[in-house]
Amino acid sequence: MAKSPPLPPGPEECQALLSLLASAPGPQTTAELIKRLTPPHRWKAPQVDVVLVERVTTGEVFRFAPTTAKGKPRYWTRDLTAWLKGPVRQVLEAAHEPLAAATVARQLAVGARIGEADLQPVLETLRLEGVVHLHPPTTAKGKPRFSTRTVGESLRPAILQLLTTRGGQPLAKIVTGLKGSDPELVRQAVGQLQQERRVFLHPAVGKKGQPLFKTSPIAPLEFLREVRSALVKVVPTLQSAGVTPEELRRALVQVAAEAGIVWGASVSGIRGTIGSGIVGGEVPVPAPPATEPAATPSTLIDLVALMKQMDPGAELGTLIGAADLRRRAGLSKEEFDRQSLALARAGHLSLHQHDFPGSLSRERLAELITDGAGRYYVGLALRRGDT
Numbered sequence: 001m002a003k004s005p006p007l008p009p010g011p012e013e014c015q016a017l018l019s020l021l022a023s024a025p026g027p028q029t030t031a032e033l034i035k036r037l038t039p040p041h042r043w044k045a046p047q048v049d050v051v052l053v054e055r056v057t058t059g060e061v062f063r064f065a066p067t068t069a070k071g072k073p074r075y076w077t078r079d080l081t082a083w084l085k086g087p088v089r090q091v092l093e094a095a096h097e098p099l100a101a102a103t104v105a106r107q108l109a110v111g112a113r114i115g116e117a118d119l120q121p122v123l124e125t126l127r128l129e130g131v132v133h134l135h136p137p138t139t140a141k142g143k144p145r146f147s148t149r150t151v152g153e154s155l156r157p158a159i160l161q162l163l164t165t166r167g168g169q170p171l172a173k174i175v176t177g178l179k180g181s182d183p184e185l186v187r188q189a190v191g192q193l194q195q196e197r198r199v200f201l202h203p204a205v206g207k208k209g210q211p212l213f214k215t216s217p218i219a220p221l222e223f224l225r226e227v228r229s230a231l232v233k234v235v236p237t238l239q240s241a242g243v244t245p246e247e248l249r250r251a252l253v254q255v256a257a258e259a260g261i262v263w264g265a266s267v268s269g270i271r272g273t274i275g276s277g278i279v280g281g282e283v284p285v286p287a288p289p290a291t292e293p294a295a296t297p298s299t300l301i302d303l304v305a306l307m308k309q310m311d312p313g314a315e316l317g318t319l320i321g322a323a324d325l326r327r328r329a330g331l332s333k334e335e336f337d338r339q340s341l342a343l344a345r346a347g348h349l350s351l352h353q354h355d356f357p358g359s360l361s362r363e364r365l366a367e368l369i370t371d372g373a374g375r376y377y378v379g380l381a382l383r384r385g386d387t
Contacts, residue, residue, distance in 0.1 A: 026112020098145035168212030
């Protein structure tokens with residue numbers, strides 16, 4: 001005698017099945033749901049399929065795509081998009097770079113198997129809401145990526161991450177290191193980070209070196225190794241030949257000034273510790289020839305005021321470079337020298353003499369103040385009592 005087909009489950013059994021599905025941690029295939037049933041039960045796979053499909057049409061159950069190409073459909077009583085919007089957004093916000101849907105699926109910690117296909121409607125919903133932004137793939141065959149930052153915004157943390165993990169990089173390698181990103185947008189992001197002083201462009205070191213962007217500021221000693229090595233070798237030789245520490249110091253200050261470094265310090269500090277070097281203590285200014293006209297008081301006041309405008313530290317005696325002050329004053333060299341010497345003789349400021357003007361080029365000498373008697377002055381400093 002043929003075996004009769006099983007009777008269809010009653011309403012109470014169907015409701016129990018739906019309750020079991022609702023308590024599942026995530027979408028379930030028919031087989032997975034049957035395994036959760038407590039034996040003995042009368043459910044067969046075709047019966048479960050019929051009940052679930054009917055409930056999909058009424059909106060009580062949601063149907064989801066298989067997790068694999070050969071997998072079975074999955075069912076759940078919750079809408080994945082509404083359930084996963086929050087967790088997906090958290091994953092993308094925590095990421096240092098845009099992520100593909102498959103990567104997001106692997107990083108989700110929701111206690112259920114979530115596939116790439118499950119996330120497509122979630123990501124699309126978040127994109128339409130303006131919460132998530134679409135990014136290009138990193139390779140020609142890659143898949144689109146997603147981030148809570150715009151393309152421009154996401155480049156900045158990605159650049160910082162790249163420089164932190166790989167160290168200093170030339171601009172070309174930063175561009176190629178951020179695969180799939182628009183090169184022009186990368187260059188703009190690097191420029192913005194540089195303006196914000198979050199990255200720094202270090203000059204090339206050596207003949208074959210090239211400028212590198214780093215997250216750390218420039219360390220001058222890194223570029224003065226050869227100078228430092230030469231000094232370490234030559235200073236003991238000079239000392240053994242009788243050169244005094246003061247003479248050495250003055251020579252080093254002179255070298256620095258010729259390289260464009262103008263030292264600043266208070267007049268009192270200079271007078272007591274540096275002597276008559278390039279930025280040394282006060283240098284007596286010889287009396288003017290009988291035929292030299294005196295500068296007008298109004299001009300003297302304007303030049304002093306201009307020093308204060310150029311550097312707030314001028315009132316404390318900070319040295320102002322002669323060339324810089326003359327350019328700001330807009331005076332001819334002859335007029336500027338005349339007024340500067342007159343101010344010094346009147347006691348308003350002190351001039352700081354170059355120790356070895358014979359070592360300078362004509363162009364460099366032309367930038368200094370001269371008294372016509374062979375003395376050249378590199379800068380001016382206001383006296384404390386005149387400020």
